[in-house]
Amino acid sequence: MNDFYQAQRAMRKGRQAAMQRGVIAILDVGTFKTACLVLRFDEALSSTDETSNALAGQARFRVIGAATTQSRGVRFGEVDTLPETERAIRTAVQAAQKMANVRVDHVIACFAGGRPRSYGLAGKVSVEGGAVEDRDVSRVLSACETPPIGDDRMVLHAQPVNFALDHRSGLSDPRGQIGNTLHVDMHMLTVDAHTVNNLIHCIHRCDLEVAGLASASYMAGTSSLVEDEQELGAACIDMGAGSTSVSIFMRKHMIYSDTVRMGGEHISSDISRGLQIPCQTAERIKTRFGGLVATGMDDRDIIELEGNTGDWEHDRRTITRAELIGVMRPRVEEILEEVRAVLDDAGFRHLPGQRIVLTGGGSQIPGLDGLAAKYLGNQIRLGRPLRIQGLPQAATGPAFSACVGLSVTAAHPQDEWWDFDVIAERAHTRSLRVALRWFKENW
Amino acid sequence: MRALKFLRRTAMAAMPDPAPSRWRYRVQRLWLTPLFRAMVRTGLPICFLGGSVLWYVADTARLEGLIDKATEVRRAVEERPEFMITLVSIDGASDELSLDIQEVLPIDLPVSQFALDLNELKQLLEELGPIQSADVRIKPGGLLTIDVIERSPAVVWRSREAVELLANDGHRVKAVASASARPDLPQVAGLGAEDHIPEALRLLRAASPLADRLVGLQRIGARRWDVVLEDDIRIMLPTEQPKRALDRAMALHASQDVFNRDIVAIDYRNAERPTLRMRPAARTEWRRIKDIELMANEGGNR
Numbered sequence: 041m042n043d044f045y046q047a048q049r050a051m052r053k054g055r056q057a058a059m060q061r062g063v064i065a066i067l068d069v070g071t072f073k074t075a076c077l078v079l080r081f082d083e084a085l086s087s088t089d090e091t092s093n094a095l096a097g098q099a100r101f102r103v104i105g106a107a108t109t110q111s112r113g114v115r116f117g118e119v120d121t122l123p124e125t126e127r128a129i130r131t132a133v134q135a136a137q138k139m140a141n142v143r144v145d146h147v148i149a150c151f152a153g154g155r156p157r158s159y160g161l162a163g164k165v166s167v168e169g170g171a172v173e174d175r176d177v178s179r180v181l182s183a184c185e186t187p188p189i190g191d192d193r194m195v196l197h198a199q200p201v202n203f204a205l206d207h208r209s210g211l212s213d214p215r216g217q218i219g220n221t222l223h224v225d226m227h228m229l230t231v232d233a234h235t236v237n238n239l240i241h242c243i244h245r246c247d248l249e250v251a252g253l254a255s256a257s258y259m260a261g262t263s264s265l266v267e268d269e270q271e272l273g274a275a276c277i278d279m280g281a282g283s284t285s286v287s288i289f290m291r292k293h294m295i296y297s298d299t300v301r302m303g304g305e306h307i308s309s310d311i312s313r314g315l316q317i318p319c320q321t322a323e324r325i326k327t328r329f330g331g332l333v334a335t336g337m338d339d340r341d342i343i344e345l346e347g348n349t350g351d352w353e354h355d356r357r358t359i360t361r362a363e364l365i366g367v368m369r370p371r372v373e374e375i376l377e378e379v380r381a382v383l384d385d386a387g388f389r390h391l392p393g394q395r396i397v398l399t400g401g402g403s404q405i406p407g408l409d410g411l412a413a414k415y416l417g418n419q420i421r422l423g424r425p426l427r428i429q430g431l432p433q434a435a436t437g438p439a440f441s442a443c444v445g446l447s448v449t450a451a452h453p454q455d456e457w458w459d460f461d462v463i464a465e466r467a468h469t470r471s472l473r474v475a476l477r478w479f480k481e482n483w
Numbered sequence: 484m485r486a487l488k489f490l491r492r493t494a495m496a497a498m499p500d501p502a503p504s505r506w507r508y509r510v511q512r513l514w515l516t517p518l519f520r521a522m523v524r525t526g527l528p529i530c531f532l533g534g535s536v537l538w539y540v541a542d543t544a545r546l547e548g549l550i551d552k553a554t555e556v557r558r559a560v561e562e563r564p565e566f567m568i569t570l571v572s573i574d575g576a577s578d579e580l581s582l583d584i585q586e587v588l589p590i591d592l593p594v595s596q597f598a599l600d601l602n603e604l605k606q607l608l609e610e611l612g613p614i615q616s617a618d619v620r621i622k623p624g625g626l627l628t629i630d631v632i633e634r635s636p637a638v639v640w641r642s643r644e645a646v647e648l649l650a651n652d653g654h655r656v657k658a659v660a661s662a663s664a665r666p667d668l669p670q671v672a673g674l675g676a677e678d679h680i681p682e683a684l685r686l687l688r689a690a691s692p693l694a695d696r697l698v699g700l701q702r703i704g705a706r707r708w709d710v711v712l713e714d715d716i717r718i719m720l721p722t723e724q725p726k727r728a729l730d731r732a733m734a735l736h737a738s739q740d741v742f743n744r745d746i747v748a749i750d751y752r753n754a755e756r757p758t759l760r761m762r763p764a765a766r767t768e769w770r771r772i773k774d775i776e777l778m779a780n781e782g783g784n785r
Contacts, residue, residue, distance in 0.1 A: 109501065109502075127500070127502035128502065130502055130503055130505075130508045131501055131502040131503065133508075134503050134508055134511055134512075137511070137512065137515055138511070141515065142515060143512050143515035143516050143517075246508070247508075247509065247512065
């Protein structure tokens, strides 16, 4: 636990170093595609750190390089074959560097896999000396009792989402306020340690330094939920290729995240198996002709299934679009059912806002919003990531919402647990100080 | 029948791995490093050029050959007929001065104009006594023109050795056989007179009312002037402010007609007390008259 704490702090230092150099790379290692963005930060604007709000922060950076390549060796958003993934990362980073014409050393990466699990932590501490200070915040954060997360688990995010002072709850920043007891609610997201280690290993193999890690579901939420939705409570469903991740936002903080380990790739593989065609053809047919709601027109829509197996009959088959929809729909319904179950587990129905935003590459299936409304409720919309400066048109689709969110977060990171001082360290320094004082007084 | 393996291989050959190899990736990253880039693009060529030049020069035989070649090329350019000077024309100088100049000029015609330092020539010429200023320039067609302004003689200076003409700033213009060669010029004599020609000229101007009788100026004891008139009448001027004394003498002459009288000199050396020196005959005559006056006065008293 403490090791990871140190590792996270080292990453934060790396991020600061990258901000000083003005160039940082954003890496989204997905199941279907690996995307790399190179951001350049404007130094003149970064001095006004205090006054700028979240929106002004977006003007501080500019995308100067973007590249996407097909992922290899990634399954369910987790690194499966290290060398293949490393090559994919290398391809993306090299192309983005070439476009940016600048060398990047620091990378912030996000991934969807690793079976993220959310924990709600609570801490309580009595305030010394009336007003709440930075020290009290640190103390209350370290007073949170860490649940047993498992041996091979790692904390990916640990964010204080709510402070309460005595009976007043809902404080976002309690510093300077007067009270007796300070409570904190913290959201902690853990993932499989080997997933993180594999990814870090891949990135290190590319001579890059990891300046931060993030969960793709969280990043997709920050970029595709608008500010009101984040404030009032909403769920973001990032339908990736390998996994569909759900993140629930409330009061501008992520309070829950989970994944369904099914995604667009499974739809493709269903098509491939059901229609007995290669995976690549299945993927192409899915993106060109795919749909979820069959109409009479679709019975007359003939799709040719070309192949070069040498069997003439097999290579000249045709199907109707209705048949394709018939293959795709059950899998999408299954995914949506799982998402519904996840939302129910999270207690989403008790939230004041019931807005659900679908994003990610999988959300581009025509008719998804209508189908999802049947499973998830009426307040459904398809989300696209917000626009950031310099992003190529090709990378503005919903498939890039995690990338965009990561860019925004790189410029404006959320306070995490490890951004606050550790009380344990302070205890050491205090004992040292006591020893020094004893020496001064006695010698 | 072809093996399936073949198909797979051709498919793979048609679509090669898009990923850069580890080394290509590293090289590209290195190339994107600004310092490395600057070093390769400017530092390396500079090092290479400098190294090759040093290597070439390190051999003395090659270096000498290079220098010989350079001098050869230089000489070839300098000695082109367009740059050669074949004629020297001297304007504004009298014949004998022209001869002098030709003697002095260190030029063997034909000479390349690159070998001439015109400023040096000008200085050389202006060091000659008779030349006040010289203008040396090269004209197209290989012509070196020297425009000379001669000094005009202002006084005849009789020294112990020779009789010379001096310009108004004291520079020697030329030697003459005798003062009678230039009767129009006033004469100046005495030790150290040549160093005070401007003052002498001022005094001569002041003495212009007596121009028809003026013989010249004589420097006495290398410190003061005597104005010498005909019949060896002298106006002895003080060391300080000789002009003022001379003006007073002129005023005295204008009112009393002094210099037409029988005197030897007016002594202004002590400016407060000018002294008149008479000839012996005049003095006896003056004494006789005084005696007569004296006797008449005594007779009257009696």
